[in-house]
Amino acid sequence: MRVLYSLAIVLALMLLAYTGVEVLPGGRTLFGVVLPWLAFVTFLFFFVAKIVDWAKSPVPFRIPTTCGQENSLPWIKQNKLDCPSTTAGVWGRMFLEIFLFRSLFRNTRAEIHEGPKLVYGSSKYLWLFGLMFHYSFLVIVLRHMRLFTNPVPFFVHALEFGDGFLQVGAPPIYITDLVFLGAVTFLFLRRVVLPAIRYISLPADYFPLFLIFGIGLTGVAMRYFFRVDVISIKTLTHGLVTFQFSAPLESISSLFFVHLFLVTTLMAYFPFSKLMHLGGVFLSPTRNMANNSRMVRHINPWNDPSIKPHSYAAYEDDFREFMVEAGLPVEKELEPKADENAPAASE
Amino acid sequence: MADTKVGPMSLSVAKDPSLMTGAIPAKDWMDTPAIFKPGNYCYPGKKEIAAYHGKNLPGKFGESRDWKVEEDDWKLPENWKEIIINGIKERLDKFRSFKIFMDCCVRCGACADKCHFFLGTGDPKNMPVLRAELLRSVYRNEFTKAGKILGRFAGAREMTFGVLKEWFMYFYQCTECRRCSVFCPYGIDTAEITMMAREILHLVGVNTNWILEPASNSNRTGNHLGLQPHTFKENAEFLLDDIETVTGVRLNSLNFNRKGAEILFVIPSADVFAEPGIFTFMGYLLMFEHIGLDYTISTYSSEGGNFGLFTNNELMKKLNGKIYAEAKRLGVKWILGGECGHMWRVLHQYMDTMNGPTDFLQVPKSPITGTVFENAASTKMVHISEFTADLIKHGKLKLDPSRNNHRKVTFHDSCNPARAMGLLEEPRYILKNVCNNFYEMPENTIREQTFCCGSGTGLNTGEIMDLRMRGGLPRANAVKHVHDKHGVNMLSCVCAIDRATLLSLMQYWNPDVEVCGISELVGNALIMEGEQVRETGLRSEPLEGMEG
Amino acid sequence: MRILQLLAEKESTILSAWLDYVFSDFKPEAVRFLRGKDRFANPLGQGYSQGLQDIFVALRSEELAEVGAVIEYLMKLRAVQVELAPSQALAFLFELKKIIRQECRKEWSPELDQEWPELASRIDRLALQGFDHYMASRELLYQVRIRELKSGRHILTDHVKCPSALVREDLNRQKQAENDGQP
Incomplete structure (x- = not known):
């Protein structure tokens, strides 16, 4: 149900864009110019707002998860990347985490072997497909910069060239297109097939997958199957960023608007969803802090100095007789006998 | 459609x-209620003990009252929902970690099969991701636009009594061991989420006695067990007799509350009281005597462990404050800490922040080797394993590892020293020097991937013995592996809770395996001046070749 | 015996039905994690699937093989499943009879009727063994608990007074003793 519900919504969105463009007067302007802009502004504003909101909360304690040997004695080899004690080490750890998904690479799966023997085997599929998905997504986004820039920057050309180096088909097939769709499919199937993952998945997990798959599919359809008027599209997209709305909207295929509307939805949905892990991963205190809490004092801005320990004086008042009897040193000798009303020590 | x-x-x-x-x-999962039965929950805090804490830290422990977990009326305050929602709000504003961990999870499932409680019980709500969702769902409902508008579609749900029961069940089936956090691509740390949830539960007086009572003892008498100063001293001195029987040496260096000592030594109090911790304590004492260390033990600050960590950060700070206060009063130069797990979580990651700065102490320097512990330059507290490893490296200990030949040893990395400190090599270095038979458990069950004993964070109580045996199953399973393969008969560790609970775990799953602290093995191997021929180890067990 | 041969032939279907029966004791949603296509593996699921198989193989051998250790391990698992009453914990061993009859109903012949009592009694013997181990495990569990108490940790759970009350009591007692000691 959670799957179908999400799928239904994405299909409805596509239908909405299609009919909107085909039937609604001014629909092309609405879906081609107005909504994308609104979505982009929403995306920017709320993305920044979320980051600011996160940053507003302090990090009261230094709580890195240490995944290797600490920095202690000079002759014990520290694991400087998984248990960094310096800023440089933290940069290294964050680089591995953000660009190579270090923690997912560590993934294991409990497996049973003949014997019977319980083995915790390495399980790198999630890491591999996650990496493929994110990187092909990145390359595709960068490739799309061609539509928003004039002249097109050199790196976009380079990416396009590298991406299409297979030189198969006309136009040449981009490897990232295949990888992207394949990886999204894998991530989706994983959610449906693995019982544990299906059980924890929410509609909010399927929806972005369908949305992104829809974007990929419509994009691929435009490039390889139903040729669209790229010149007009570029006029529109470039116009979007240069505020020149003179594109011949009527000559652009409805398929493009469906594609664009899904992207619009993604942008608007992004800051309110789990997709914000894009920002969160940079701020995660268990990863982006050095394990140097015994070396450098970490300051907690709301540390409450009024919380004091039960004082030694009060402790000694409670137990003085026993302490003296047991030969333990005391600060204050026993009062002369019969003095029942010893002043209460303050906490 | x-x-x-x-x-x-x-x-x-x-x-x-x-x-x-x-x-x-x-x-x-949202439609599956939590059902309490004897054996799957901890007893609630006694009224007078909750009141005691409430008096010390007003507002943090809710209304004290008598209540029963299995009853449908927990006698919550009328506005309990409001208290909880406000509690969440307050903590979102105070802890960035909480905010980020509430927002960032993509439910990739990498954590799912990493939790020992999930592996041992098969209960899906023990998957770290779902454990967090129990709280996250309420967070979304109250604090996110998507949750408010889309409701269940966005994974949001209202706070109800049923949800509260779930929290009490599953946030007390998490030992804050952080194993899931190692595998999470965003570093989401369930320990952090569990801490928040427990703080919030305490606000409405939903608590467990096993945590509150040791904490109140610790506050008043200085240690979890509630040992008063004279009893504490007697217990510790009693062990000197045992040491003398085994080694023929009467130790003179044990002393208490002595002003002007160079080093304050803080231990988990179980080490002076409960087996097998007392053997670890004997090991400490033998080593200190061996090197002629100028140290003292405090009866006022006789507890390194801190059950406040399992209630809220305020009580943790209050209990922890004693250590520095005592160090200052006694005028020591620096502090040495014994073998304990969550104690070191607090000492390493929280103490200096909460109760520092410590300008009255000096950067720790080993009086024997001259090594300066730069890694403790600010906190001024050194782990006994760091200290001992340094001694061995400099050849300051005379050791006869063959005295541990009757032990085939493996090492259990305790969660907190492993994943909240990074103390991995020091204990291993010591082990390799004090015994001849050391075998590692399978790679994915040690070091930063170590499995919890299943009884941490105040879950080491008798009434949930069944649950503990299940939570410890993954660890027991790995021990069984080395037991079958190498004949391992001793599970060593650097944690007092481990020493108590792994023992029970072994007695149930692997009856041939015993449990010890590292320092016990050090004590066995130490060649003391003027000692007799050792026929037994510290626990009076015959040594190899002395069985007759 | 012919019936043993049949059991060998039907091993996989019987085992699978048996495992289903055992897992039906778990919360319904947990079942899918304990088994399923990839046998979502863990000590618990592993313990059960391997254990049942071992017992079954022993059962269908010419001579009933020794499987005490296997039954012991299974019973240790059962004994800490708090949600199970003892009868439920042991039921799965007896249930094997019904499962075998159900799974073999098509192939059943009068000849097998004659062999059935022997097999049924084998299963009963296994079940009784299970009973012993279950009881031993529960007993062990309480022994472990008692050992914890003995080793002193009961101070934490079993005294019902707050520390200050204890202090007061101690003081009173001492005062009492002093008074008694005075002439």
């Missing part, structure tokens, strides 16, 4: 008896 069909279909799917095929979705 019409929604009308989706509804009935999901119903039929949920009720379909062909669940047995293992392919059909069962009931949604």
Whole structure:
């Protein structure tokens, strides 16, 4: 149900864009110019707002998860990347985490072997497909910069060239297109097939997958199957960023608007969803802090100095007789006998 | 696609008896209630003890009252929901970690099979991701736009008594061991989420006695066990007799509350009281005597462990404050800490922040080797394993590892020293020097991937023995592996809770394996001046070749 | 015996039905994790699936093989499943009879009727063994608990007074003793 519900919504969105463009007067302007802009502004504003909101909360304690040997004695080899004690080490750890998904690479799966023997085997599929998905997504986004820039920057050309180096088909097939769709499919199937993952998945997990798959599919359809008027599209997209709305909207295929509307939805949905892990991963205190809490004092801005320990004086008042009897040193000798009303020590 | 069909279909799917095929979705987790039965929950805090804490830290422990977990009326305050929602709000503003961990999870499932409680019970709500969702769902409902508008579609749900029961059940089936955090691509740390949830539960007086009582003892008498100063001293001195019987040497260096000592030594109090911790304590004492260390033990600050960590950060700070206060009063130069797990979580990651700065102490320097512990330059507290490893490296200990030949040893990395400190090599270095038979457990069950004993964070109580045995199953399983393969008969560790609970775990799953602290093995191997021929180890067990 | 041969032939279906029966004791949603296509593996699921198989193989051998250790391990698992009453914990061993009859109903012949009592009694013997181990495990569990108490940790759970009350009591007692000691 959670799957179908999400799928239904994405299909409805596509239908909405299609009919909107085909039937609604001014629909092309609405879906081609107005909504994308609104979505982009929403995306920017709320993305920044979320980051600011996160940053507003302090990090009261230094709580890195240490995944290797600490920095202690000079002759014990520290694991400087998984248990960094310096800023440089933290940069290294964050680089591995953000660009190579270090923690997912560590993934294991409990497996049973003949014997019977319980083995915790390495399980790198999630890491591999996650990496493929994110990187092909990145390359595709960068490739799309061609539509928003004039002249097109050199790196976009380079990416396009590298991406299409297979030189198969006309136009040449981009490897990232295949990888992207394949990886999204894998991530989706994983959610449906693995019982544990299906059980924890929410509609909010399927929806972005369908949305992104829809974007990929419509994009691929435009490039390889139903040729669209790229010149007009570029006029529109470039116009979007240069505020020149003179594109011949009527000559652009409805398929493009469906594609664009899904992207619009993604942008608007992004800051309110789990997709914000894009920002969160940079701020995660268990990863982006050095394990140097015994070396450098970490300051907690709301540390409450009024919380004091039960004082030694009060402790000694409670137990003085026993302490003296047991030969333990005391600060204050026993009062002369019969003095029942010893002043209460303050906490 | 019409929604009308989706509804009935999901119903039929949920009720379909062909669940047995293992392919059909069962009931949604949000619709599965938590049911308490004897053996699956900890006893609630006694009224007077909750009141004691409430008096010390007003507002943090709710209304003190008598209540029963299995009853449907927990005698919560009328506005309990409001207290909880405000509690969440307050903590979102105070802890960035909490905010980020509430927002960032993508439910990739990498953590799912990493939790020992999940592996041992098979209960899906023990998957770290779902444990967090229990709280996250309420967070979304109250604090996110998506949750407010889309409700259950966005994974949001209202705070109800049923949810509260779930929290009490599953946030007390988490030992804050951080194993899931190692595998999470965003570093989401369930320990952090559990801490928040427990703080919030305490606000409405939902608590457990096993945590509150040791904490109150610790506050008043200085240690969890409630040992008063004279008893504490007697217990410790009693062990000198045992040491003398075994080694023929009467130690003179043990002393208490002595002003002007160079080093304050802080231990988990179980080490002077409960087996097998007392043997670890004997090991400490033997080594200190061996090197002529100028140290003292405090009866006022006789507890390194800190059950405040399992209630809220305020009580943790209050209990922890004693260590520095005592160090200052006694005028020591620096502090040495014994073998304890969560104690070191507090000492390493919280103490200096909460109760520092410590300008009255000096950067720790080993008086024997001259090594300066730069890694403790600010906190001024050194772990006994760091200290001992340094001594061995400099050849300052005379050791006869063959005295541990009757032990085939493996090492259990305790969660907190491993994943909240990074103390991995020091204990191993010591082990390799004090015994001849050391075997590692399988790679994915040690070091930063170590499995919890299943009884941490105040879950080491008798009434949930069944649950503990299940939570410890993954660890027991790995021990069984080295027991079968190498004949391992001793599980060593650097944690007082481990020493108590792994023992029970072994007695149930692997009856041939015993449990010890590292320092016990050090004590066995130490060649003391003027000692007799050792026929037994510290626990009076015959040494190899002395069995007759 | 012919019946043993039949059991060997039907091993996989019987085992699978048996495992289903055992897992039906778990919360319904947990079942899918304990088995399923990839046998979502863990000590618990592993313990059960391997254990049942071992017992079954022993059962269908010419001579009933020794499987005490296997039954012991299974019973240790059962004994810490708090949600199970003892009868439920042991039921799965007896249930094997019904499962075998159900799964073999098509192939059943009068000849097998004659061999059935022997097999049924084998299963009963296994079940009784299970009973012993279950009881031993529960007993062990309480022994472990008692050992914890003995080793002193009961101070934490079993005294019902707050520390200050204890202090007061101690003081009173001492005062009492002093008074008694005075002439």
